[in-house]
Amino acid sequence: MPFRVVVEHSIMFKNRLSHAHEASFNRIVRRTFLLPMAVLAVGSILLAWLVSHLLGLTNWVDHTDRVIAQARTCEKLAVDMETGLRGYLITGDPSLMQPFNEAESQMGNELSSLEEQVSDNSFQAERVESIRNSYGQWLSYAQDMLGRRQRGEDYQSLPLNAQGKVYMDTVRSEFSGFVKDEYVLRDQRINAVQRIDRNIKRLRWIVLLVLGLGIGWYVRQQLGEVARIYESALTTAEEKTEALSQAEARLRQYSEDLEKTVAQRTAKL
Numbered sequence: 708m709p710f711r712v713v714v715e716h717s718i719m720f721k722n723r724l725s726h727a728h729e730a731s732f733n734r735i736v737r738r739t740f741l742l743p744m745a746v747l748a749v750g751s752i753l754l755a756w757l758v759s760h761l762l763g764l765t766n767w768v769d770h771t772d773r774v775i776a777q778a779r780t781c782e783k784l785a786v787d788m789e790t791g792l793r794g795y796l797i798t799g800d801p802s803l804m805q806p807f808n809e810a811e812s813q814m815g816n817e818l819s820s821l822e823e824q825v826s827d828n829s830f831q832a833e834r835v836e837s838i839r840n841s842y843g844q845w846l847s848y849a850q851d852m853l854g855r856r857q858r859g860e861d862y863q864s865l866p867l868n869a870q871g872k873v874y875m876d877t878v879r880s881e882f883s884g885f886v887k888d889e890y891v892l893r894d895q896r897i898n899a900v901q902r903i904d905r906n907i908k909r910l911r912w913i914v915l916l917v918l919g920l921g922i923g924w925y926v927r928q929q930l931g932e933v934a935r936i937y938e939s940a941l942t943t944a945e946e947k948t949e950a951l952s953q954a955e956a957r958l959r960q961y962s963e964d965l966e967k968t969v970a971q972r973t974a975k976l
Contacts, residue, residue: 781817796862
C-alpha cells in the first residue's frame, strides 16, 4: 500500500478516536516508526565502525610494508659502505669511495626516518637504537681503516679485518631480526583483516535476517495494538451511539408527552 494512502487512512482513523485512544495511537505510531529507524541507525553506525576498523588495520599493514622497505634501504646503505670501503682498501682508487661517501651522507637521515616510523612500537624503536650503535661502531672502524690506508699504516692485519667483519655482521643480524619481527607483525595484521572480512561476510546475512524478523515482529505487535485500540474505539463509539439513540428516543417521547399535555390544557381552557 502506498505510503500516502497509509497516512490518509491514519488521519481518518485518528479523527474517529477519543482523546485517550488518540494519545495511545500517537504513541504506537511514534514507536512503530522511530524504533526501526533507531535500529537502522545503530546498524549503520556499527557498519561504519567495522569499515573504519578494517581500513585502520589495512593502513597498519601498509605501514608495516613501509617500515620493512625503510629497513631494507638502511641495510643496503650499510652494505654499499662496506663494499666501497673494501674496494678502496684493496685498490687505493679514490673513485671507489663514492658509494661509501654517498651512503654515509644518507645513513643518518634514513635511520632517523626508520626510528620515527616505529615510534609507536617501543621494542622495535629499541632495535633501531641498537642498530644505530652497532653501525656507529662499524663506522668508527671504517674511518680508522681509511686513515691507516691513507697514512700507509697496517690496514690488512687479520685481527683488524676480523673485527670489522664482526661489526658489520652485527649490523646485518640486527637488521635481519628487525625485519623478521616486522614480517611477524605484518602477518598478524593481515590475519586480523582477513578475520574481520570473513566475519562480516559470515554474519551479514544472519544480522539482516534477525533484524528483518525482529522489526517485522515488532511492527506486527504494534499493528495488533492499533487493532485493539480501533476495536476499543468502535465499542466506545457504539456504546455512545446507543446511548445517544436512547436519549433521542426519550427526548421524542418527552416532546410528544409535552405536546399532549399542552393540548389537553389548552382544551380545558
